[in-house]
Amino acid sequence: MGHAAADSGHNLDCDIAILGGGLAGGLIALAVHRARPDIRLRLIDADSVLGGNHIWSFFEGDVDAAGMALIEPLITHRWDNYEVRFPAHSRTLQMAYHSIRSDQFDSVLRETLPGDAIQTGVRVASASDDHVVLEDGREIAANAVIDCRGAGDLDTLDSGWQKFVGLELELTAPHSLSRPIIMDATVDQIDGYRFVYSLPFGPQRIFVEDTYYSDEPELDAETIEQRVLDYAKAQGWDVASIVHREKGVLPVVCNGAFGEYWRSTGAVPKAGVRAGLFHPVTGYSLPEAVRSALFIADHADLPGEPLHGRLFARAAQGWRDASFYRMLDAMMFYGADTANRYKILERFYRLKPALIARFYAGRSRATDKLRILSGKPPIPIRRGMGAILKNQRRKSGRK
Structure with missing residues (x-):
C-alpha cells in the first residue's frame, strides 16, 4: 500500500486504527497508550460497548510480570487457588486464578484512552493495512491498521x-x-x-x-x-x-492450513483469534492477547505493511510451536470414545502443578511433553497412534 503518508503524519487521521474492541483490540490500545501516549489511536467497534458480554478468566502463570502490569486494572475477581473434580480424582491446586468482566474492561478503556480514541456503534465496510472505510462512508487513513474482529474462515x-x-x-x-x-x-x-x-x-x-x-x-x-x-x-x-x-x-x-486461515481475512495486520492466536486445547486467547499487545506496543511506529509481515511471522511461528497441543487434540477427538475423554484430563491433573501451569500458558517444555505422553495412556496405544496418523494425513491433505 502507499505509505508516503507515514512520513507526513498531518495527512493521517490516526497512527494506529484498531478494528474490534474485544479482548485483543482493547489490550492493544491499552498497551500502546501506556508505552507511547503520543501515538494517536482509533479503537473501532460495531457494538455500543467494548468487550462484549464476557467473563474472561486466567491462571496467574499464564502471563509474565509485564503482562500482569498491563491487565491488573482490569481484574475484578481473584482467588489464591482452584479445584478440579473427576470421578476418580479430586485436587486443589495452589495457583492464583483471576477473572475480568467485560463491564470493567469497557470502563477502564474509556477512563484510560483519550476521548476521541474510541468509536463504538461503528461498522467497518472494508480495510487495508493503512486505510479503513466505514459503512457510513467515512474513511480513516492510518499509519497502520490492526484487525481484531474475531475468527477468520474456520473451514x-x-x-x-x-x-x-x-x-x-x-x-x-x-x-x-x-x-x-x-x-x-x-x-x-x-x-x-x-x-x-x-x-x-x-x-x-x-x-x-x-x-x-x-x-x-x-x-x-x-x-x-x-x-x-x-x-x-x-x-x-x-x-x-x-x-x-x-x-x-x-x-x-487438531490441524489445518494456517496460511489459508490468515489470508481468509485479507492482507491486513491481525491479532487475537483473527490471527489464529488462541490455545489449541482450551480455545482461550487471553494469554496470547496480552503478549501480542505488548509486542505491538514495542513496534507501534511500523507502517501497516511491515507490521503485517512481523505479525504474520510471529503468528506462523506460534502455529508451528503449538503442534504438540494440536496432536493432543487429535488424540482426544479421533482416538478417545466420547464417553471416556474425561480420563485424559483426569490423568493430566495428576501431574505436577508447575507442568500444568506451563501447559495452560502454552509454554510446555520438552520434558513436560514427554511426561504428558508417558506412563499408562488413557486411550489404547493402537487407537492413539491411529489418531496421530489420521491427523498427519489430514495435515498433508490425504484422506
Missing part, C-alpha cells in the same frame, strides 16, 4: 469444538465455595467431554458454566441452560435469579 482448520453456556446466579443462601471449581467432570458425560465450571463471585453470587468438548459446533443453549440450573440444584443452591448469561463456541484445533 480452513480441522477442529473439534469447546462450547459452553454460563449463568451468573444470585442465590437465596450462601453457596459455601471458597475457590473456583475449574473442572467438575463428575457430571454425566454428554456430547463429548463434559464438565461444569464454577466461579464464586460473592457469598450468594456464583457463575456456573456447562462446557463440552464436542465433535460438532451446534449449541442448544436452552437445553444446556437447564442443565446449569439442574447442576445448581444438585449442589443444594437455591436460585433467586439469573443475573448474567454467556455462551460461546470455540475451535479446538
Whole structure:
C-alpha cells in the first residue's frame, strides 16, 4: 500500500486504527497508550460497548510480570487457588486464578484512552493495512491498521469444538465455595467431554458454566441452560435469579492450513483469534492477547505493511510451536470414545502443578511433553497412534 503518508503524519487521521474492541483490540490500545501516549489511536467497534458480554478468566502463570502490569486494572475477581473434580480424582491446586468482566474492561478503556480514541456503534465496510472505510462512508487513513474482529474462515482448520453456556446466579443462601471449581467432570458425560465450571463471585453470587468438548459446533443453549440450573440444584443452591448469561463456541484445533486461515481475512495486520492466536486445547486467547499487545506496543511506529509481515511471522511461528497441543487434540477427538475423554484430563491433573501451569500458558517444555505422553495412556496405544496418523494425513491433505 502507499505509505508516503507515514512520513507526513498531518495527512493521517490516526497512527494506529484498531478494528474490534474485544479482548485483543482493547489490550492493544491499552498497551500502546501506556508505552507511547503520543501515538494517536482509533479503537473501532460495531457494538455500543467494548468487550462484549464476557467473563474472561486466567491462571496467574499464564502471563509474565509485564503482562500482569498491563491487565491488573482490569481484574475484578481473584482467588489464591482452584479445584478440579473427576470421578476418580479430586485436587486443589495452589495457583492464583483471576477473572475480568467485560463491564470493567469497557470502563477502564474509556477512563484510560483519550476521548476521541474510541468509536463504538461503528461498522467497518472494508480495510487495508493503512486505510479503513466505514459503512457510513467515512474513511480513516492510518499509519497502520490492526484487525481484531474475531475468527477468520474456520473451514480452513480441522477442529473439534469447546462450547459452553454460563449463568451468573444470585442465590437465596450462601453457596459455601471458597475457590473456583475449574473442572467438575463428575457430571454425566454428554456430547463429548463434559464438565461444569464454577466461579464464586460473592457469598450468594456464583457463575456456573456447562462446557463440552464436542465433535460438532451446534449449541442448544436452552437445553444446556437447564442443565446449569439442574447442576445448581444438585449442589443444594437455591436460585433467586439469573443475573448474567454467556455462551460461546470455540475451535479446538487438531490441524489445518494456517496460511489459508490468515489470508481468509485479507492482507491486513491481525491479532487475537483473527490471527489464529488462541490455545489449541482450551480455545482461550487471553494469554496470547496480552503478549501480542505488548509486542505491538514495542513496534507501534511500523507502517501497516511491515507490521503485517512481523505479525504474520510471529503468528506462523506460534502455529508451528503449538503442534504438540494440536496432536493432543487429535488424540482426544479421533482416538478417545466420547464417553471416556474425561480420563485424559483426569490423568493430566495428576501431574505436577508447575507442568500444568506451563501447559495452560502454552509454554510446555520438552520434558513436560514427554511426561504428558508417558506412563499408562488413557486411550489404547493402537487407537492413539491411529489418531496421530489420521491427523498427519489430514495435515498433508490425504484422506
